[in-house]
Amino acid sequence: MVSFSKTSGAGRILVPLLGLLIALLGLVLFLGGAYLLFLGGSPYYVLMGTALLLSGYLLGSGDIRGAWLYLASWAATILWTIYEVGFDWWAWLPRDFGPTIIAALVVACLPLLRRQENQDLRSGSFDHA
Amino acid sequence: MRKSIALATTALLGGALFQPAVAQVRTSDGAPSETMNDQQNVPEKFRAPPPSAPQAPGVNAANLPDNPEINAADIPPMVPQASANPAPADWPAYGRGDAQNRYSPLAQITPENVGKLQRVFVYHTGSKPAPGQQNKWAAETTPIKVGDSLYMCSALNDVMRIDAATGKEIWRHASGVKYQSIPYTAACKGVTYYTSSTVQEGQPCHNRIIASTLDMRLMEMDAETGKSCEAFGFGGQINLMQGMGESVPGFVSMTTPPPVINGIVVVNHEVLDGQRRWAPSGVIRGYDAETGKFVWAWDVNNPEDHHQPGPGKFYSRGTPNSWAAMTGDNELGLVYVPTGNSAGDYYSALRSDQENAVSSSVVALDVKTGSPRWVFQTVHKDVWDYDIGSQVTKFDYKAADGTVTPAMLVPTKRGQTFVLDRRTGKPLPEFPVEERAAPSPGPVQGDPRSATQPWSVAFPRLGFPPLKESDMWGMSPIDQLFCRIKYRQADYEGEFTPPRLHRPTIEYPGYNGGSDWGSMAYDPQSGIVIANWNNTPMYDQLLTREQAVKQGLMPVDAPGFNPSAGGAEGAGAMAETPFGVSVEPFWNRFTGMMCNKPPYGMIEAIDIKTKKVLWQRPLGTARANGPWGLPTGLPLNIGTPNNGGSVVTAGGLVFVAAATDNQIRAIDIKTGKDVWSDVLPGGGQANPMTYEVNGRQYVAIMAGGHHFMMTPVSDALVVYALPADSH
Structure with a gap:
């Protein structure tokens, strides 16, 4: 069982909240994306939905790998944007603006997650991973 | 065999549809056996009522007494008009002069000094929605200027003369148009300045203002005093509901300035889209500009009869209507009529061959006879509301070998611009038109689409490539995904994807254009065309009659009609056809x-x-637009939907408002860059104009707003000039 008991109060709330937000976004993208794929559309959304669901779950568990997974998805999104629309900046807005804000939040949470990780290592309670 | 089964099915569906309509009518002989395609046998409901029957309020719907008729040959030769060769300081017609090119030779305002423009006056027309009234306003007005005066109309057709230098109202002619006469939009694009051929200079009504109204009256008044010209019609006006048969207020309306060609004033009118197959006629008529006497009618399904309908008769119903501004041609004796669609716009199986030959076309009518001399069609069997909204612009085309051809520009909602020889209606050799394959026959049984559609291949198309899924947009991946799903749910085979049942289609270009009523500006000195256009796809779907009824769709003349459930330019009942129609922007409605x-x-x-x-x-910034209708305040040049045209001047400037950012801007014609802008008190959905008084150049724009464009409505005409000491 993961414990946030020794981290700061902010970390106890912020990281799981961010995880919950990412998981919810992931759920919407997964369900809508599956339907889009069924209609013959782009597979990006269902793939991203899957990644965000997993990332959200890991973050909610205080697992730093959730952050790395989100940031990898974000980098993949940038590459996908270039692949799909090139450098048409208006077309970047829906694809990358929101995800980049969340990426910034994830990066901001990294110190908290690292501290958590160190504490878990010290207290030997990281064995669940 | 299969074909006849399909036709029988259609007839059955049509018959079933008729039940409610017929049930509203007390049938005298008890056996109304209408044949759908026979105009003289349209349902009894639409025959003129007996003379003793009370008329609908507002519009006098039917059985008005005939106007006296006059032979075209008996009309006196027209004296030269102010619009024939406009004085440089003037703007005497809607598009400035008879060429309707929106070009002014004024050059005082230039890219160098335009930044110093300031408001000289704001004139208030007094017409805007009263508290509690549904907003149907979009004045769309362009004043004309002759001598020292502006002449213009309010959205509800009051006519005003204004001092062009001060904005002081000199006279106002009240029209008495009522709110219930507003069709889709309360608009009055302009008035016509006419100099009489029979009244001597100095006498009342030597110079006249001709105005048309939302409730279908044609009025003439003295330009000097605003008093009605008693010699015209009945006390200065004629009621154009004459011969129209059954109608209700707001079903048919006039919103454009009628042109006068060789002494004959020609009138068209809009008929509300999407109401019923047997809507009132789209007849075009000519009257003696001196007396208001009837000269001819062009009635599409009754082409040999150019007279007024006899007792109990009416102009053929459901024919294509013409709502855009017409252009006259005194030299060729023609009037160029931009036509729309037959009634029941998204279903074409009930249209006659005559209708199919002239819809969504430019029709050149001989002003002596009212017969077409030529027809050029821009869409065959239109089911996309691609009616022509633009006024055609005349110009002289100078070929490379030095020959000069009387030509015209025909802008369309499709973004195709046709360049025709005015004498023949044939495309100029330099601007060939190709018939290209279009999706056909389409999914609607018994209503095949045309196998080809015309493309003006040499003139740059006003549009972007066909939509792809990756063109879908939003603020986040989620709303973008929503639009991607909408895109994939729809049937879309590019331009001319036919509307169908049970599945939406993407209509792209949408019915707002390409080019719409703002038309084009053309500088005859440089040969430069200025065109503003829209990139706004629509999302259409045919509805079964059951679905249409469930959605509460009913025609405007139905007893239980509720204006908020649907109307023109959107979901429509299309009564007396098998289907209703749902039309909305291709958008995220959340x-x-x-x-x-x-x-x-x-x-x-x-x-x-x-x-x-x-x-x-792009035209228009994001400052007044954003998600959930919230203004972002951002000066990003995103390019917004726009309605209203431009002015091009010899000073090297283009003046245009039109966009939904509620600004008027000046663009340097050399670079295409903004060199000046100002925020208007309302949406600038109107054509601006420019003029000069006492050596000072002015620029005027009606900031009337537009209900459908969701821009703020105002009654302000805003007029700019350089500071008095700077020129």
Whole structure:
């Protein structure tokens, strides 16, 4: 069982909240994306939905790998944007603006997650991973 | 065999549809056996009522007494008009002069000094929605200027003369138009200045203002005093509901300035889209501009009879209507009529061959006879509401070998611009028109689409490539995904995807254009065309009659009609056809944002000699637009939907408002860059104009707003000039 008991109060709330937000976004993208794929559309959304669901779950568990997974998805999104629309900046807005804000939040949470990780290592309670 | 089964099915469906309509009518002989395609046998409901029957309020619907008729040969020769060769300081017609090219030779305001423009006056027309009234306003007005005066109309057709230098109202002619006579939109694009051929100079009504109204009256008044010209019609007006048969207020309306060609004033009118197959006629009529006497009618399904309908008769119903501004041609004796669609716009199986030959076309009518001399069709069997909204612009085309051809520009909602020989209606050899394959026969049984559609291949198309899924847009991946799903749910085979049942289709270009009523500006000195256009796809779907009834769709003349359930330019009952229709922007209705990526509006300059685009750019910023209708305040040049045209001046400037950012701007014609802008008190959905008084150049724009464009409505005419001491 993961414990946030020794981290700061902010970390106890912020990281799981961010995880919950990412998981919810992931759920919407997964369900809508599956339907889009069924209609013959782009597979990006269902793939991203899957990644965000997993990332959200890991973050909610205080697992730093959730952050790395989100940031990898974000980098993949940038590459996908270039692949799909090139450098048409208006077309970047829906694809990358929101995800980049969340990426910034994830990066901001990294110190908290690292501290958590160190504490878990010290207290030997990281064995669940 | 299969075909006849399909037709029988259609007839059955049509018959079933008729039940409610017929049930409202007390049938005298008890056996109304209408044949759908026979105009003289349209349902009894639409025959003129007996003379003793009370008329609908407002519009006098039917059985008005005939006007006296006059032979075209008996009309006196027309004296030269102010619009024939406009004085440089004047703007005497809607598009400035008879060429309707929106070009002014004034050059005081230039790219160098335009930044110093300031408001000289704001004139208030007094017409805007009263508290509690549904907003149907979009004045769309362009004043005309002759001598020292502006002449204009309010959205509800009051006519005003204004001091062009001070904005002081000199006279106002009250029209008495009522709110219930507003059709889709309370608009009055302008008035016509006419100099009489029979009344001597100095006498009342030597110079006249001709105005048409939302409740279908044609009025003439003295330009000097605003008093009615008693010699015209009945006390200065004629009621154009004469011969129209059954109607209700707001079903048919006039919103454009009628042109006068060789002494004959020609009138068209809009008929509300999407109401019923047997809507009132789209008849075009000519009257003696001196007396208001009837000269001819052009009735599409009754082409040999140019007279007024006899007792109990009416002009053929459901024929294509013409709502855009017409252009006259005194030299060729023609009036160029931009036509729309037959009634029941998204279903074409009940249209006659005559209707199919002239819908969504430019029709050149001989003003002596009212017969077409030529027809040029821009869409065959239109089921996309691609009616022509633009006024055609006349110009002299100078070919490379030095020959000069009387030509015209025909802008369309499709973004195709046709360049025709005015004498024949044939495309100029330099601007060939190709018939290209279009999706056909389409999914609607018994209503096949045309196998080809016309493309003007040499003139730069006003549009972007067909939509792709990756063009879908939003603020986040989630609303973008929503639009991607909408895109994939729809049937879309590019332009001319036929509307169908049970599945939406994407209509792209949408019915707002390409080019709409703002038309084009053309500089005859440089041969440069200025065109602003929209990039706003629509999402259409045919509805079964059951679905249409469930949605509460009913025609405007139905007893239980509720204006908020549906109306023109959107979902329509299309009564007396098998289907209703759902039409909405291709958008995310939760955020109010379009599904396709910006820009949504563009403006460009095209050199007609080289057929090259000189510059092209988005028109309108995001300052007053954003998700959930919230203004972002951002000066980003996103390119917004736009309605209203431009002015091009010899000073090297283009003045245009039109966009939904509620600004008027001046663009340097050389670079395409903004060199000045000002925020208006309402949406600038109107054509601006420019004029000079006492050596000072002015620029005027009606900031009337537009209900459908969701821009703020105002009653302000805003007029600019350089500071008095700077020129």
